[in-house]
Amino acid sequence: MFGLFGKYYYDVTKYNILVSVVIAILTEKLTAGIVSFATVSIFISFLIYRQFKNVEYYFYINGGLSKKEMILKTVLINFLIGSITAVLITYIL
Amino acid sequence: MTDINFKCKTGDIVAIFGRNGSGKSTLFKILFGTLRANKFEIYFDGRNIFKKSQLNKLIGLHLQEVFLPTDLKVRDIIPLFFPDGENQKKIFHDPLISKIDTLRVGKLSLGEQRYLQFLLMLNSNHPFLLLDEPFTMLEPLYRDKIKEKIIENRSNKGFIISDHYYQDVLQIADNYKLLKNGTLLTIENPKDLIEEGYLKR
Numbered sequence: 001m002f003g004l005f006g007k008y009y010y011d012v013t014k015y016n017i018l019v020s021v022v023i024a025i026l027t028e029k030l031t032a033g034i035v036s037f038a039t040v041s042i043f044i045s046f047l048i049y050r051q052f053k054n055v056e057y058y059f060y061i062n063g064g065l066s067k068k069e070m071i072l073k074t075v076l077i078n079f080l081i082g083s084i085t086a087v088l089i090t091y092i093l
Numbered sequence: 094m095t096d097i098n099f100k101c102k103t104g105d106i107v108a109i110f111g112r113n114g115s116g117k118s119t120l121f122k123i124l125f126g127t128l129r130a131n132k133f134e135i136y137f138d139g140r141n142i143f144k145k146s147q148l149n150k151l152i153g154l155h156l157q158e159v160f161l162p163t164d165l166k167v168r169d170i171i172p173l174f175f176p177d178g179e180n181q182k183k184i185f186h187d188p189l190i191s192k193i194d195t196l197r198v199g200k201l202s203l204g205e206q207r208y209l210q211f212l213l214m215l216n217s218n219h220p221f222l223l224l225d226e227p228f229t230m231l232e233p234l235y236r237d238k239i240k241e242k243i244i245e246n247r248s249n250k251g252f253i254i255s256d257h258y259y260q261d262v263l264q265i266a267d268n269y270k271l272l273k274n275g276t277l278l279t280i281e282n283p284k285d286l287i288e289e290g291y292l293k294r
Binding site: 003004007011056059061062063066 | 149
């Protein structure tokens, strides 16, 4: 079951990374990109996914996943990854 | 749509006809749980199913659009959808699939994509399948294969099919409905489809 979710997570997170990199470049701050990855870019990535791959939700739902569950898991994972990375960069570097 | 009700048992092949815009796809999405209706009840073995998660385990939806991730290879998408090896084998051993299993889904013809999608749904654990336009735009070879597979699998599944390729549907269905003016009419004889204005005289 992780495999099916993993594919969804990979696709959504690709957009998240792209948006976060753009934000980091525009603000010239790495931390802004990382904070964005954990917050606002997650939601932008869902919007982009909905725009280009909305029909693929049927693949996952038919495969036994729920849309709500996939979105919540993705938010949680990316929030944790982004938060931990932001803390590490702020206090270690 | 108002006052629509019908039954589908394991072994049934129910055909739902209707002109463009009559609400067939909408009805399917409501049954599948991805669209909300003002009032909607579904019973499985006499039990009211009200949770979307329960509904999605009982009913699978094959769409007219291809919903498979197009960047994956056929040989990767099958185990992703079926972690269980037995179901994988059934699809990998299909002669029409084995010759394309190294290709990416996005590189397949529309017929190949939709046949693969159909096979994934057919071998899923859902006891009921909604097939929205499974024959549309497919060459006769794939249409015949799909009909053959539906007949083969009717002993353990119930099918609800909607398609404008009505001759293909009539060949396999044993129960006909017509969605017209927001209500679902029961059609006793395919000739009634003419009387009801779905087919030309």
